[in-house]
Amino acid sequence: MRIDVLTLFPEMFEGPLRASLLGRAIQDGKLDVAVTDIRDFATDKHRTVDDAPFGGGAGMVMKCEPLFAAVESLRGANSIDRIVLLSPKGRRLTQAALRELAQAPDAVLICGRYEGVDERVRDALCTDEISIGDYVLSGGELAALVIIEAVSRLISGVIGDWDSVTTDSFYDGILGPPQYTRPAVFRGMGVPAVLREGNHAAIRRFRRKEALRVTRARRPDLLSACSEEDLDLLAELEREGSESEREKEA
Numbered sequence: 001m002r003i004d005v006l007t008l009f010p011e012m013f014e015g016p017l018r019a020s021l022l023g024r025a026i027q028d029g030k031l032d033v034a035v036t037d038i039r040d041f042a043t044d045k046h047r048t049v050d051d052a053p054f055g056g057g058a059g060m061v062m063k064c065e066p067l068f069a070a071v072e073s074l075r076g077a078n079s080i081d082r083i084v085l086l087s088p089k090g091r092r093l094t095q096a097a098l099r100e101l102a103q104a105p106d107a108v109l110i111c112g113r114y115e116g117v118d119e120r121v122r123d124a125l126c127t128d129e130i131s132i133g134d135y136v137l138s139g140g141e142l143a144a145l146v147i148i149e150a151v152s153r154l155i156s157g158v159i160g161d162w163d164s165v166t167t168d169s170f171y172d173g174i175l176g177p178p179q180y181t182r183p184a185v186f187r188g189m190g191v192p193a194v195l196r197e198g199n200h201a202a203i204r205r206f207r208r209k210e211a212l213r214v215t216r217a218r219r220p221d222l223l224s225a226c227s228e229e230d231l232d233l234l235a236e237l238e239r240e241g242s243e244s245e246r247e248k249e250a
């Protein structure tokens, strides 16, 4: 997959695109990321990219011309699969949206600054408007990095063991199970015995049940599309809950 980022602050990408799994994926050519300075597409000698809002009001707005020129310079706007405007007003980012984005052969991420981007960029140029959450950042750069890092995990070969992706929270809709590592006892706190007994079927069932337990407690809204097995495990959790209630009362 190829991702082009349009930004006024290319330097914000230097460290994150070099580090860890993402850095390795880019180095190995599994993901191609290019960062372009929007200012390179300004046409006046001051390299102006923003102007005061029509109708008055605070701050500045990013102008159409440099953004249209920047996108059109990238292989012609029609051949780019997804052109994403990062914006707090966009569709909230989810794992499902990332999986969809990771299928695209190429995408452009447009990072806004100031009061945002002239609405005509969104209307005439972008295929998507994405928000990474209900809060306001000073610019779209960190949002773009969130998307790049999360998409990279879904590209074949980036994460060595695909199982670690498929057991992640949200991969199949629910939160992931709790994890433990050595030592087996730390400050009197143990590890569930089933994880140390080597019975893989029992471990798989235990993890699924614990994933459902944590999802039920923290994000019950995610439990809407459960399999038969999940429904059985949820019923089991329900029964255990009522038993422990009865024990407390006794």
Ligand code: SAM
Pocket (backbone or CB within 6 Å): 085, 086, 087, 088, 089, 110, 111, 112, 113, 114, 115, 116, 117, 130, 131, 132, 133, 134, 135, 136, 137, 138, 139, 140, 141, 143
């Ligand atoms: N005035 C805008 C509004 O109220 O919607 C906010 C502009 S914000 C200060 C500047 C830029 O940061 C936006 O154009 C966008 O690119 C980026 N940004 C801010 N919050 C974001 C979020 N939650 N998700 C994605 N991008 C965000």
